[in-house]
Amino acid sequence: MKKHYDILVIGSGIGGLVSALILAKEGLKVCVLEKNSQYGGNLQTFSRDKLIFDTGVHYLGGLSKGQNLHQLFSYLEIMEDLRLHKMDADGYDKITFGDDTTEFPHAQGYENFVEQLSKYFPEEKENLENYCEELQRVCSNFPRYNLVGKDNYNEEILHLNTKRFIESITPDRKLQSVLLGSNFLYAGDSENIPFYVHALTVNSYIQSAYKCEKGGSQISKLLVRKLREYGAEVYKRTEVSEFVFNSEGNLVAVKTKEGNEFYADKFISNIEIRSTIRMIGEKQLKKSFVNRVLSWRPVSSCFSVYLVLKPNKILNFNYNIYHYASENMVWNAFKYTKDNWPQTYMLSSTPSKQNSSFAESLTAISYMDFEEVRKWEDTFNTVTDEHDRGELYEKFKLEKAYKMIDALEKKFPDLRASIKSIYTSSPLSYRDYIGNFEGNMYGYAKTSENPLKTMVSPRTKINNLFLTGQSVNMHGILGCTIGAFNTCAEILSKEIIDERLNEVLNKTN
Numbered sequence: 001m002k003k004h005y006d007i008l009v010i011g012s013g014i015g016g017l018v019s020a021l022i023l024a025k026e027g028l029k030v031c032v033l034e035k036n037s038q039y040g041g042n043l044q045t046f047s048r049d050k051l052i053f054d055t056g057v058h059y060l061g062g063l064s065k066g067q068n069l070h071q072l073f074s075y076l077e078i079m080e081d082l083r084l085h086k087m088d089a090d091g092y093d094k095i096t097f098g099d100d101t102t103e104f105p106h107a108q109g110y111e112n113f114v115e116q117l118s119k120y121f122p123e124e125k126e127n128l129e130n131y132c133e134e135l136q137r138v139c140s141n142f143p144r145y146n147l148v149g150k151d152n153y154n155e156e157i158l159h160l161n162t163k164r165f166i167e168s169i170t171p172d173r174k175l176q177s178v179l180l181g182s183n184f185l186y187a188g189d190s191e192n193i194p195f196y197v198h199a200l201t202v203n204s205y206i207q208s209a210y211k212c213e214k215g216g217s218q219i220s221k222l223l224v225r226k227l228r229e230y231g232a233e234v235y236k237r238t239e240v241s242e243f244v245f246n247s248e249g250n251l252v253a254v255k256t257k258e259g260n261e262f263y264a265d266k267f268i269s270n271i272e273i274r275s276t277i278r279m280i281g282e283k284q285l286k287k288s289f290v291n292r293v294l295s296w297r298p299v300s301s302c303f304s305v306y307l308v309l310k311p312n313k314i315l316n317f318n319y320n321i322y323h324y325a326s327e328n329m330v331w332n333a334f335k336y337t338k339d340n341w342p343q344t345y346m347l348s349s350t351p352s353k354q355n356s357s358f359a360e361s362l363t364a365i366s367y368m369d370f371e372e373v374r375k376w377e378d379t380f381n382t383v384t385d386e387h388d389r390g391e392l393y394e395k396f397k398l399e400k401a402y403k404m405i406d407a408l409e410k411k412f413p414d415l416r417a418s419i420k421s422i423y424t425s426s427p428l429s430y431r432d433y434i435g436n437f438e439g440n441m442y443g444y445a446k447t448s449e450n451p452l453k454t455m456v457s458p459r460t461k462i463n464n465l466f467l468t469g470q471s472v473n474m475h476g477i478l479g480c481t482i483g484a485f486n487t488c489a490e491i492l493s494k495e496i497i498d499e500r501l502n503e504v505l506n507k508t509n
Helices: 014-025 068-075 110-118 122-140 162-169 173-179 195-207 217-229 273-280 287-295 370-376 391-408 427-434 476-492 494-508
Strands: 004-010 030-033 045-048 051-054 084-086 093-097 104-106 209-212 233-235 240-245 251-256 261-269 301-309 320-324 344-351 359-368 419-425 465-467
Touching: 004 014, 014 030, 014 217, 014 261, 014 476, 030 261, 051 359, 068 476, 068 494, 093 173, 104 110, 104 195, 110 122, 122 162, 122 173, 122 195, 162 173, 162 195, 195 476, 217 233, 240 273, 261 476, 273 287, 273 465, 301 391, 301 427, 344 391, 359 370, 359 391, 370 391, 370 427, 391 419, 465 476, 476 494
Parallel strands: 004 030, 004 261, 030 233, 093 320, 261 465
Antiparallel strands: 045 051, 084 209, 093 104, 240 251, 251 261, 301 359, 301 419, 320 344, 344 359
């Protein structure tokens, strides 16, 4: 017998899992298909030397009581089971430049954020207050950021440019660079990106900043467990290879690589938007839509170095370090030359289980263009389908790892002697494991000049196919979670989603 579902979700990134759970909670018969051996997309973790490393989610914002992600996760019934560790209240992120030893903090709580930076910029207190006010104003004008209420995009806010806005807030070049210091969270383009992307990203961390104990994959594990409680079916190692249309041109099923067919009334694609287009077939879609998506520029990819440390060698730090070779680097942090790589990096540590004063591992991430690994693009390598990329590739990765260690040693002079083992991931790893086009970190580049160009409705021209995930509008845990509620509003109705979220707001207020 052919299995038939109300909703079939392709891909198990957070957007797909959240969409599936919202719909399963409404009593719909839901199925999720994932090609990899692990659920979660960017939430995936991996284990080396018995330690857990995150691939994409290094910290979360907005998770304190009454804040938006806390409320959304409460509705999804996963909040109480999350094991979180609050980051340093006076500096969850610290921004550093060149050889200057000063660490400029981004603190939790708006008053504290202003207070901590005012110590370094005493003349700028009022400007910092204005910056914080504007962050909150822009966020409150964003659909579903506060769960219910606003449901249209404010055209004026979409066109606000980050560079122009930051320059209007303060003339102090150093403070501008400090405020933009965590731009790794939106792929390092502070010059062209709309200010709303900066605001939505930074605002939730200023509200509250947490690390997931045992990695971000606990979020996907909790969502999958809850899905099964609501009767949904969730399958991994099940790669969808094509969409099946009937003679009337309606989407009726998907076919997997193994040749199995899954039938449903409605479909949600949580996979890379170009992959979705390829499987649908361009004839089924408007040429203008296909051309628009194909014209998007993927944001930069990255290269990560994971260092397992010898015991009691490097002190643990409960914050992230964002380092730039110079203050000007913040505007276009993703641009670099091979000779001077890494010009910038994000560094985080994990406390040792035996002695939490010391770190058991470090993760350092810097930008990397796909061009650097283009010669190996025809090779694929995942846990379920392992292929050796050869000696040259291993040499390439090791050289990059040593370059990163050289850069880190300027901050941690004893680092090299403290390393037990080294692991790496390149743009190819992000492409193969997460499915991002050319291994990009956060979908496609947005520009304040034409913000609507890269915005896509969750509803497609195929009347029973919907989209969710970071290719559709906002990236990040919060962005993709809000996006999933927007996708489900198209399927269930805005009124039903608002009603459910109002119930959450009434409980927490």
